[in-house]
Each structure stands twice: as structure tokens, then as C-alpha cells.
Amino acid sequence: MTIDWRSKGFWQPDGAIEPERIAAARPSIFGGGFTWPLLVVRRAAIEANIATMAEYCRRHGFDFAPHAKTTMAPGLLEAQMRAGAWALTVATPNQALVLRRLGIDRVLIANEVLDPVALRWLAAGSTAGWEAYIQVDSIAGVAAAASAVASSGAGEGGVIRVLVELGHVGGRTGVRDLDELATVARAAAEAPGVELAGVAGYEGQLADQSGVDAFLEQLAASVSRLRSGALLPDQPIVAAGGSAWFDRVTEGLGGLRGSARLVLRSGASVTHDDGFYRERTPFVRVPEEGPLSAALEIWAQVISVPEPGLAIAGMGKRDAPFDEGLPVPMEIRRVDGAAAPAGGLRVTRLNDHHTYLAVDDGDLVPGDLVRFGLSHPCTAFDKWRDIPVVDEDRRVVDVLHTYF
Template sequence: RELGALLAADEGLRILCGADSLAGVAILADALADAPRPLDVLVELGGAQGRTGARTVAEGERIAAAIMAAPGLRLAGVTGYEGPFGPDRSAASVAAVDGFLATLVELHRRLEYPDGVRPVLSAGGSSFPDRAAAVLGAAGADAEVVLRSGAFQIHDDGFYSRMSPFGPLTHTAPLRSAMHAWSRVVSQPEPGLALLDAGRRDVPFDIDLPAPQSVAGTVTALNDQHAFLRPADGATVAVGEVVRLGLSHPCTAFDKWRVVAVIDDPDAADPRVIGAVATCF
């Protein structure tokens, strides 16, 4: 209902959403039955062991038919998320991702869209935007390809640094990480162990633990407010020393910080804070 009110208030506004079930379409149709302008809805296609999304092209066709039959809705394209089908950049993973993306194109080609609609084909997380562009782009000029690669904004020093196609794989400049955590050594209770004042409340840990960058060593565990740093052989840290940490998976960094400091140079001996940005996540 709120989306319908926004569309009614601004004739130039376009809102796209997804539906992956007849039940979802029914909820949208009920809320927007009297809307002055229809809401654009993409059929979301998924796959076995994937995330959300209809599991077959035939199911997607039934969802599309339900959208077309609803007065307050307009069929506007096909969407999906390829990430679950490729845990790495191996040939098998890339083939699985391409296979899934091909089903999006297949569903798109089976659908008949309302007059005047240039359908949207959307996929492309931050691991396989190259494959999404290649496979969805092959659908031709009759569709608008929209990539949803949000992690490019700051990249990382972990998961996406391993997965990103930018660099030698695509003969392009690589992305650089633009976010780090700055922590302080607060305790050295025993040889070979230093405790930092950055923990689960501060840094991502859902895929990889943070990696120390200003000192050789490994973070082996996190508590709520502490990181367990094991310095490498020959490396030393002192209580009070500041340690820069590289992060993995920026999504779960954004959700921990409402405001992020901007610094002039992360490699400087004494970086200066020159601004701040609010996160909207």
C-alpha cells in the first residue's frame, strides 16, 4: 500500500519488485487493487538449494500469468540471484552459474509482456557480474539488463577479493578494498597471543575472520568485543599498538555501523579522519 501511494504521488517514479509465488502475487494484488498506476513486478526464478525464487521455468510462467491478471500489477521482467550456485571461481562453479542464468533468459523468452514494457533482466551479485552480463546480455536488445553488485562500493580483503572477476580474469583493473577496521592491542596475557578491542560487534565474521594487515599474524577467534591475534614467528606487537584489519564480506560490516569514518590515507603512519558517511543497510 505504501508503494502504491508513492506511485500515485509521483508520476515519474518507477518501482520494481519481485514475486516468486502465487501467494506473493496475491498479497501484492490485494494491496494494490485500487492503485491508480500498476506496480512493476519481476518474476523471481531460483533453483534447487538456492535462495528465494520459483524452482522451475514452468512455475515462473504461472507466476507471470497471475501478475498479468492482477489489475494493480504489471509484468516487468525476470530476476534471480546466481550466488548460491557458485561457491568459488572454478570451472564447475562458473558452469553452474551460467546454467542458472540461462534459465532466466529462457523464462524471459517464454513470456509475453504488456505493450510498452521493455522488460528487465536482473541478476549479478558481486561474485559473478561478468557472467550475468555475458549470459543475460545475450538475450538481445529487447531487455534491459540490471546488475545488482553491491559489494563493489567498498570491495574487501577476503571473500570478494577471491571471487571478483576484476583483474587478470577479465583483463581489467582490480578493485581495491576501501574499508578497514582499526583496533588496539589491549592485552598480551601469554606468549603468542594478543587481544584486540575489535570483536563480533565491530567486524564481519560470517565468511572469514578479519585479517591483520599492519602486523604479520592471524586472527583465530572473535568474542563479542575482542579479537584473538596470534602474531607470526618473529612478529611482535605491544599493548597500546594499533593494528589495521582487512575485512571479508562488506554486507555484514555495514550492518554494524550507522556512521563510518572516512580517512585520508589508510597506508599513512597516522591517518586523519576527513569525513563521515552514514550507512543505509
């Protein structure tokens, strides 16, 4: 991998440079080798967040399988594995393919997979010792898995491991009640080439704690229901957990400790944010268990101040997430390098390449830089191919590469 003219934010109009050479030189992002806008990751925050979540899971008796789709950055995924992650989670077979090529031995696909091409690949991978799991919520999903194993040529030992998924009304995938879950589980247990490994659910779309707790109670009850039918292995996998309610997951499923492998899948915790998750992190409710720190920031330049109370920054939807809240102005860096507070700035909207800033207090001039915090990291990383990792002086110490 080299950094060249294709790497947004890096200024390499001629030739190419290896990330290792950039890291060894430790350049400042303000030193001329970068241009704006520029997404960076703060190393100290990343390291602290990874350590916090690893310790949280150990303390509560959960295995961690963080959702890789947040970053799809090998450097961060490898750091999470080194910190003790049991597996990594993905959303699609393509993401699972990336992780297998990166050498990740165990992957959860937290989604239904019915594509026979992908299913045959999963079956063949199992014969080579690669451990992957998919979710099923229908008889059709079980049948597709069984058919793929039969036609894969994987031979003896070829298997597709499945978790029966419990959902909720108004949610996305997942069976809607325990009777249906038992029906799908029995089909999986009886299908040749299919191995029923446990159950899974996702509580992140539920709006309040009472709804989350009720859902997790039902997920825990599903284990008893399937055990009564002799459908589960001795230590079934029970997987759940977004990044907004993982404290309720560890509480709601905690009664299964010792009789099941409990798996938490929270992915956004690796970078946290300055918007959606800052307000919704479980560590707001249980601060003694945390904290997490925002690790992502975008620096953008003020390119126009066309009228009083309005400034335009050269950053837009191509650069920053906007689906779960707009970027948050955090700091102003003047042309001479002086820092100023950004409390009088508000982002009101984004175009493809322009950010509208309401200037309620203070002033901005063309050429000023604004540091923005972001909301929702899952739609930030996919906009950048190469991302500098910086120390607290904004000197580059590493470069992440993303695979989206």
C-alpha cells in the first residue's frame, strides 16, 4: 500500500510514499503534506477505547466480537484482536471475505445470507478450519444453507454454522416470536450440513430501556425454550449488542453466564463520537464503567464568509457523516496557528462539498481551519481510503487503510 494522488487529504501530486515513511517522519497535519478537508484518528482515544471495552467484557463475563463494519480498517481490527476479542462481526459476505484475507480466524455475519455463491464459499471455508457463523430467521434461510453445503463440493466436514435470530416488531430481520424461533431452530438442527450454534438478536433499534429490557428477556428465554427441545449445544452462543445499550445486554443476558458463550458485538465504541453515541453511550448511565472518548475529527478550511452570520467550510457529505447528526464545531485554528473556541459556531446543513456554519458569536475569516467532531462513525470511515492516525500534537504516527 502506498499513499499517492488517489489518497484524499494527503497531498501527493507527484509520486508515492509508503505509510511507514510518513509515520517515521511524524509530520504535522498542518505542515504542508496534507490538504483540506482531512479526517484523522486520535491514537490516544483509540487505544483507551479498545482497552475500556476489552476490560468491560472481561468484567462482565462476555466475549467481545466487535463489529468490523464500523471501520473496515485492518490496523484497528488487529488492535481489537490483540486486546482479546474472541471474533469480529461483519454485516455482509464481502466483509467476511476481507476479514478472512486479513487472517481473522473467527467471524460472525450478523445478518441473513441467502446468496448460494457466498454460502458455498462459507461451506468450503469450514473444511479448511475457518470458523464463520451466519444468522437465519426463516425455513428458506435454512434450506439455502443446506443446499449450498450439498452443492459446494466441500466434502466431509463441510458445514454452515447458524445462529437463529430473534427480532422485534418494527425491527429489521429476526423471527418475531419464540414459537417461530423454535420452528426455524428445529429446521436448522435437522438440516444436513447445517450446525445450529445458538441464538442472536439486535436491540439497537429499540427506542427506550423498557423495550430493550423486554427484548433481552425474550432472547434469554429463547435459550431455555430451545434447550427444552434439545436443540442447542451444551454451550450455545448468545450474541447481541449494539453500541447504545450494551449495559442492558450484559445485565439482561447475565443470567446465562456459565451455561452459554455470551458475545457482545458493539462496534462504534472503537472510535465513539461527538454526537449520536456521545449522548447514547451506556457510560452515561453507568459512568463508573467507562468512559469512551471521541477519536475521529475532521479539519476543514473556511473558504467563504459571504454574509454576516454565515461562513462556508470546504467539507460536505462526501467527507463527513450526516445521517445521525451533523458535524460539531470543536475548535478554530487561525491562519497564524492560534487556537480559538468554536462555541459560537453551528453547522446548519451540508451540501456535497460545502458546510454551512451559522456564526452566532465571534468571527471567522477565509483561511481559518475548523476542527469538527463527528456523529456516527459507521458512516465516516467509508468516505476515506487512507486516514492518518495522530498524536495529541496532530503529528501523524500511523496511517489506516480502509476496505469498503
